Amino acid sequence: MASSFAAHVLRGRWFMAYGSFLIMSSAGATYIFAIYSKDIKATLGYTQEQLNTVGFFKDVGANVGIHAGLIAEVTPPWLVLAVGAAMNLGGYLMLYLSVTGRVRARPPLWLVCLYIAVGANSQAFANTGALVTCVKNFPESRGVMLGLLKGFVGLSGAIFTQLYLAFYGPGGGGDTKPLILLVGWLPAAVSVAFLGTIRIISAPRPPAAARREYRAFCSFLYVSLALAAYLLVAIVLQKRFRFTRAEYVVSAAVVFAMLLLPLGIVLREEAALFKINNMPEAQADAPALSVVTAATKPAAVPASAGLLSALRPPPRGEDYTILQALVSVDMLLLFTATVFGVGGTLTAIDNMGQIGESLGYPQRSISTFVSLISIWNYLGRVAAGFGSEALLARYRIPRPLLVAAVLLLTVPGHLLIAFGVPGSLYAASVLVGFCFGAAYPMILAIISELFGLRYYSTLYNVGNVASPVGSYILNVRVAGRMYDREAARQGAVAAVAGKGVTCVGARCYRESFLVVAAVTVAAALVTLALAWRTRVFYAGDIYARFKKDGSTGVSGNGVGEEAVVDGRL
Template identity: 35%
Template sequence: MCLLIFIGTNGETYFNTVALVSCVQNFPKSRGPIVGILKGFAGLSGAILTQIYALIKSPDQASLIFMVAVGPTMVAIALMFIVRPVGGHRQLRLSDQSSFSLIYCVCLVLAAYLMGVMLVEDLVDLNRTIVQILTSILFVLLVLPIGIPLYLTFSSDSRPPEQEALLSKPQNKEQPGSSHDPNEIIFSEVEDEKPADVDLLPASERQKRILQLQSKLAQAAAEGAVRIKRRRGPHRGEDFDLTQALIKADFWLLFWTLLLGSGSGLTVIDNLGQMSESLGYDNTHIFVSMISIWNFLGRVGGGYVSEIVVRDHAYPRPVALAVAQGLMSIGHLFFAMGWPGAMYIGTLLIGLGYGAHWAIIPAAASELFGVKKFGALYNFLTLANPAGSLVFSGLIASYIYDSEAEKQAKERGELIVNSASLLTKLFDTDDALKCTGSICFFLTFMIMSGLCIIALILSLILVRRTKTVYQNLYGKTRA
């Protein structure tokens, strides 16, 4: 089983890497929406496959394993020749905003539909015909986004010639420091010599001042008055490989914010059943379904909101990450207090915040460290996820829960301590210890809340360090 799980989870990583890297390279100017939509559907895929299985289920549960093994493999073989970087476009097309808006609408409808279907199927015993109708509607929602590229392909002939020329015209303004930038050699000098008040100017005036400074430095270098510094590696916003990124503080800030944020979120997901039981809820699976939907909406919403932050305000994308971690900190407090209805509010906040991490951090990493080696960078960052789960859920949460369960068992007279200091249950040695009440997870989620606050502070430090980078990347787009 360990070998099969190892192979299966590594296969999932290949799916994620191929789809994410290809689409980020194809849509470099829409990284937030792209990552949010892809990671959102990855989070929702379990619910989709469950609904498909409900249509073809049989008494033999091996059919589920067979479907999961064969279905994705057939899809991968069929599509592997067309899922690849194809050059993309360097500027935002006129149709991009409306296209992404339509996909966002489909995502919201799909999430609401799946939530409703899961609740209905759980409460009511539906016949096979109704299940077939519900699954058919699901398939229609899934294929709707395919209509966007088909429509744009067939409508391209009807565009006015001047509009077509505008869309196909290469972008003249490259990112500072890119291989096509004629002033690349003096970019580091501009950063060193640039007055502090330049970043406070309007975008158009700021670009004018920077160009003037570049011209002066170029002239001084030509006359020998200024010695051009030798570059010792790429600057932020250019293409890094993994070894170059590992020596950058910004990369480790991203890593630790992901470890603290996603690790605390996984602690909730891993222990959701025990949490709801300890607080007296009977239908624990409802919260599992709810956090899956909120996780999906957090991924889609994180990409959408963070794109507004960078596109409309030219502000660092990690600002949206700090907001998500603030929401998670509040959600952990609700879980710790165990107030009436706290499970519903906490599940909402944790699901949204946890999902937002997976839309914001990959997009931010591609902006700060480039897309050329994005696969290696992204997969190294995802190591933070299992590391956080191992420490926070596997060690901290489980230890505190077991300790509280033992205390309650002693108070009920269910445990004695023998001469070997081993705990032995008096009544039923086969039952595991169970803890009831909010005390079971109080300390755990107070710790998780504190960790999210630390992650929020790290995100704000990253915001401060990368303000200039995002101004260079998106400031002239606003101008």
């Protein structure tokens, strides 16, 4: 009995979800770029525009995952995760060797951009392999699942910081290059550890199991909230007092222990399923798997009629093809809002190190800003995931309307950065982190709701492409250029040897973040237009198709899927 229960746990949906949580908690290395970007700028002698170009390619790698989605359409999730692990290790290892001078000659800018793009692209593979698989396995709880999984990604920045301090000692104003090495090997190791766990499980679920889902997700939420609270307290204490190496190790050990706590929830849920599945009446009533052996040959149609049919979209909520989704007005509106809304928050996150430096904050405070962004990023994601799901279920409030509200809430954070009010960067980091976190899971949930789950692996990554587009426009072309122009005006281009171009004062980012605030307001208006277009769709039961037989409703390609009867393999 013990061995059969262990096999049941290892092959179950909940252990698969737990593996995805751990993969996501190590997949957000791109969000701590602001901590080690100063070392990249100093050792390689970059201007701010050049450093922002590196940051842009980091965003490109992290978010351009259409190829990962297409691979996932025809291969099992474990292969997607394996490719991502290899890219993570290779890209960040080469970046580490370049920054530490362990290569023969200093690499050109394009090669550094390539290294970080390859390393960061592993995040797209991790999202596609783990997150998309979870959404397909829990379709009726997709908003909650996206909030939790993206929440763990948001926490990963603070988790990495604690592990870095434990492995390499107090950071303070010292060397952050070892952090690049850490983000190279750790996410790869976690993904490899769960290669055999992450897979699509196509099966009807027992009614009793379906009713327990939300309570189980709430339990995961409570554990993650406790972890976030601990990280917040640890960050504040580490800023207030100087910790020893041993104290950092103890703090990291507590974080590791709290990451193991959800395993208790997994065992509880799988024990309940195991009990249900082993009842005599459940075994007697287990439905047989049906196999479709015949198909009606479609009648021949003219080529022009076939093209029109291919472009004509089905009703919202049904499974769109990739082409139908790409040419739809809904996707155009959502993509535009993400470019300028989420792109603005990403600009603030990537520049937080230089913003703090220009305003005269010490290095320890800058590290605190990055950690605060990570914590509030997490809180925004879980709040949006659970909150938007509850508001949708109870009051039929369209998710696009909530996205518009979140984007408007971001504007005060951008204005605080623009005017450089003394001490305001703490509040700005909270607002930017929370709103960036809240917008993302809702946007990704909207894509799955409007265009279906059949090609979600690819469409999920189409939505993610919008972020690097916005990052290039607002980060490189606006913030980076305006920073360098102000630095040149101050005569600081050659001011300090070994530190690249440095700008001092509130004017360094004033004009650029006024622009960011303005386009964020425009993005909110675009999202309101999408909310108006989809108001009838969200007024109905958008999950009705998944409630008919209790199945996942995913008609995948069959690669890597496992058929389950009543939760049993």
